[in-house]
Structure formats: structure tokens, C-alpha cells
Amino acid sequence: MDRIHIVGGKPLHGIIPISGAKNAALPLMIASLLTGETLELSNVPRLADVASLLRILGNHGVDHMVVGKRPGQTTEAGQTIRLTASNVIDTTAPYDLVSTMRASFWVIAPLLARFGEARVSLPGGCAIGTRPVDLLLMALETLGATIEIDGGYAVARTKNGLRGGEIKFPKVTVGGTHVALMAAVLAHGTTVIENAAREPEVVDLAACLSRMGARIEGAGTPRIEIEGVSRLSGARHAVLPDRIETGTYAMAVAMTGGDVTLENTRADLLHSALDILATTGTEVTPLDDGIRVRRNGHGIAAVDITTDPFPGFPTDLQAQFMALMTRAKGQSRIRETIFENRFMHVQELARLGAKIRLEGDVAVVEGVERLKGAPVMATDLRASVSLVIAGLAAEGETQINRVYHLDRGFEALEAKLVRCGAEIRRERV
């Protein structure tokens, strides 16, 4: 398994291009199952999760073509993928393909909506909590599906197609909202989703579905209304920028000091995180096509945060923010409200000298003057990158093991950081 070596202590200066969002690209790719025509997605990041999902879609019979790089395009320019589900041969998504990635479970919705049946292994994904799928299944049942769990698979069926209904989520669920949307667009009649997730990735999926001919109103608000249509067509759609990658590099700059422009991204995708970053003493300037992040000479102020669904502080940036707070002046309290077990990075940050204690769903971080490099273990995607951030500021060498987690969600991580002056390299093992 590959290892990453970082020698810390270098400020970051330069430009970091932000990739398309993993968490938008995955549901968009899955939406290709809703039509027999071609869905062309551009700005798709080159990530292990994208490759895994292509395998899953391929298993259903979806053809894909990755459009070649145009002259002058860099690897970070994002790839264009054409997906055509004109000949779906199998509505089963097997365990060995689905178990590594949470989002793959969402194929259940378009398969059910278009073919009346789906047999999908219960999902895996980052080990950050129990992560049940009860609300996703509730949404499908509300639209008339019958569902049974058989041998680790959710088996969903509908006799005469899905019918519109009122889906009331008792808690905000991103995956639940994606699934409800993809099922409702081909259901007979009107569907209302109450307490819908407002995440930008939901808005991006709704925008793409609308381009495909779906009738959707209210995406980005807690109430989404969908008027089902009998068929959807192909479309072209560009994946929105990755707000979690954006926030991660912004926090890396806040941690090391320096001056970096994050390109091809938008401040409105992560206002709450950028506002918090500004209160830590980091200068954050929205630009036309990006965000400039600077911290020169000043220390890092300690700030408390609570994770919340969008537009709140994203749970997917909690670990990175905790890494930043390990070197703040004073105490910071970090409350995690979305996932009950998303503190796996605490013990690894401690190896670098961080002082953190857990009090239920709160991590209390006492900022320290300096971190010292050490071997650490990546435990999940965002936890892994929090170790990169800490390693960039630690004295001496940090060695990060199990980096396959990072490859699920960060395109060209080492290359992007090296170009800004970081000393980071991958050892292929």
C-alpha cells in the first residue's frame, strides 16, 4: 500500500486548481441510468470512487467513453465522460462492487424507476458511523415500491411503476434526497420532498435532471416538488466545483501560512467554512473564478464549530478544521452532529503531538506551539487529509500509511501541493 511522506514547515504559495466535486459527480453518473440516451458529464475528477462507480455502472450494462484530453489541457482540467444506458442487462449491484463506496447504493433509485426492479447490496463507505439506509428505503416505499432485505441485499420492486407521494424526511439526508429525486422524476404524478437536503450537490443533480427533461422546483430549499415525466433524454452537464477540496486547501494554507489562489471554485459553495476560517485570522477573498487565501505572520485564533447540514459547517471539513485548531492559540470545541463516529483522526493527530480530548460528540482541542512529524495511519477519506494538513505544519517527517482513502476523494493531491512549495511525495509500495 502506498505511503505519503511530508516534511513540514513550508508555507504554501501559488495556485491550486480545484477539481469537480466527487459528491456531485457520483450521483450525476448514477443519473445516467434514467435514460437510454447519452449523458455527457464534464469536469469529472479523476478519483478512485469515479473508477469504482464506472465498474458498477458497467456491470449494469452502461457504456462509457472517456473523451480524450484536448491540446493544452492539464490533468487537473477534469475529464469528460459519456454514459449511455441504452442496454441495461442487469439490475443487480453486487456486494464486492458496492461495499467500498456509499454512493453506489443510490443506483437503486434509477433502476427501480426505469426498470421496476433493483437488487442492490447494502453499502459501505467511510467508517464514520452506522450509516443506515432506512430513510432511503422509506422514500422509495412512499413512492410505491415494495422492499425486502435478502442476504445483505435491498430488493426493490414496483408492479405498475412508481407513483408520486409526499416524502417527509425526519432528518436531513443527502443520499435520501438524491434517491428521492432520481425515483420521483420518472414516477406518475407529483412528489413533494419535505426537509430535503440543501447541499449544492443536490442542486447540481436537480439541474442535470432538469436538463434531461425532469420537472423539478425548489432544489436548494427544504421543499422540493417534482412532476414525474414518462421519459428522460440525454444531456450535457458540467460537474460543480468540489467545495470540500476547496475548504481543505484553504485550511492547509491557514495552517502553513502563505498565499494561495484556489482556482475554478466558488465561495458561495462554502460560506460557513470560509467565515469560520476568517475568524481564525486567515484572509479569505472571493474572486471571480476562485478564492484567495492568505495568512502571513499572524497566529491561528481558536474558534468553536458545530457541524450541520448545508448551509452549516460541513462534516466533511470537520477533521481538516480540527487539524488546524491543533496549532491555534487557546482552546477550540468541535461538535460533530452528523456522524456518531467521525473522530477517528483524533488519535492519529495525537501522534503528531496534538492535545485533543473527547467529551461525547465534542472534541476539545488545546492548541500547541508545535507539532512533530510521526508515522500515522489514514482511517477514512477526510481524516486522511487532516493528517496531510497537520503534516504540512509539523516539524520533520510525517509518514501517512493507507493512503488509498485519500485517492477516493483528492485528485492529484501531491502534485497540487508540491507546486505550491510543499515537500510531499508518494512512496509506491
Ligand SMILES: CC(=O)N[C@H]1[C@@H](OP(=O)(O)OP(=O)(O)OC[C@H]2O[C@@H](n3ccc(=O)[nH]c3=O)[C@H](O)[C@@H]2O)O[C@H](CO)[C@@H](O)[C@@H]1O
Ligand atoms: C457520497 C456523498 O455524497 N457522501 C456525503 C453524504 O453522505 P450520506 O448521503 O451517506 O449522508 P446523509 O446526509 O444521508 O447522512 C446524514 C445523517 O443521516 C443518517 N441517515 C442517513 C440515511 C438514512 O437512511 N438513515 C439515516 O439515519 C446518517 O447516518 C447521518 O447521521 O452526505 C454526508 C453529510 O453531508 C457527507 O458527509 C458525505 O460525504
Ligand SMILES: C=C(OP(=O)(O)O)C(=O)O
Ligand atoms: C464520507 C464521504 O464519502 P462516503 O459518503 O462515500 O463515505 C466523504 O466524501 O467524505
